[in-house]
Amino acid sequence: MKEEILNQEVFSFIIYMIHACANRWKKTAAQVYFALKQSGCLNHYLIPNYDILHTQSTDFVVKDIEEYLVKKEVIV
Template sequence: MNQDSMEFVVYMIHACANKWNLSPKQVYGKLQETGCIDEYLVPNYDILHTQGSAYLVDDIREYLRIRGVKI
């Protein structure tokens, strides 16, 4: 993970936390347990960082839902 993708992941953790009324720590745990960071956000950074944050928050919610995590 390079600096840009790390900053993107941190930004998305906080965006999700704000939208879902969870702490960043709780969101990070959910993203880690499902592989969202290492298998989705970081590998697809080049495409994802060009999308709007509202779209990405919904996309991440869907990623988690498919893996059995409720928000």
């Protein structure tokens, strides 16, 4: 499987979304990062779909991430 290379824009988006989720879920950024990494959300959803996701609202992307984690049975 080809590994995605993070450029500055994608990296900034990922950091922003980690903090947005942490704020919404009342968790630390580290807890959210671990859940996203464990579930594959970072490498299999957020990074590959950056071009589409970064144009959506923060609320939309957070809800999408929540759905992804539920499907993967990952609890934050």
